[in-house]
Amino acid sequence: MYDRTQHLLFLLVETALFVAASLVHAGILVSGFEHARAMVAEGVIGAVLAVGVLACLIRPGHAAVVALSVQFFALLGTLVGAFTISVGVGPQTRGDIAFHALLLLVLPAGIFAAWKAWRQRRAG
Structure with missing residues (x-):
């Protein structure tokens, strides 16, 4: 049976992490x-993840694909952020x-959970 709970939990945690980071870089928390640049980047990624959570709740049949998509986007953004840190x-x-x-x-673990859910869903 298809269970979307685990990858939804990952999406919620990831969304909270990015929103919190954006608020820290905004000087709010x-x-x-x-x-400013980190605030915007983390805010955009947090917003994309939040939209992903909503899409998963509204369209549960597509939840795994949505989760995979938004988490890959977040991972790409995180890799860009790590690169900018490494080059100063x-x-x-x-x-x-x-x-x-x-x-x-966290992001690869979430991607793995969504991938497992996608495989379960495809298997029936």
């Missing part, structure tokens, strides 16, 4: 870590480095 363009705090490392663990 914590001051001293403001970075993006924020250079330990928190930013740890956050990107966390995302590089």
Whole structure:
């Protein structure tokens, strides 16, 4: 039987992480870590993930494909962010480095969960 719970949970957690990071870079949750470009990038990724959550709830038959799509988008954005950190363009705090490392663990796990759900759904 197809179970969308696990990949929806990943999407919710990932959405919360990106929204929180955007609010930190906006200076809303914590001051001293403001970075306009990171705020926008993380906000856009968080919004895409949030739309993905809504799409999964509205169209459960397409949830796994939607989850795969939005998480691949988030992973691509995270890789760009990690690259900018590595070349000295993006924020250079330990928190930013740890956050990107966390995302590089969580996003592939979420993609794997969505892929498993997609395979279950296809199998019937």
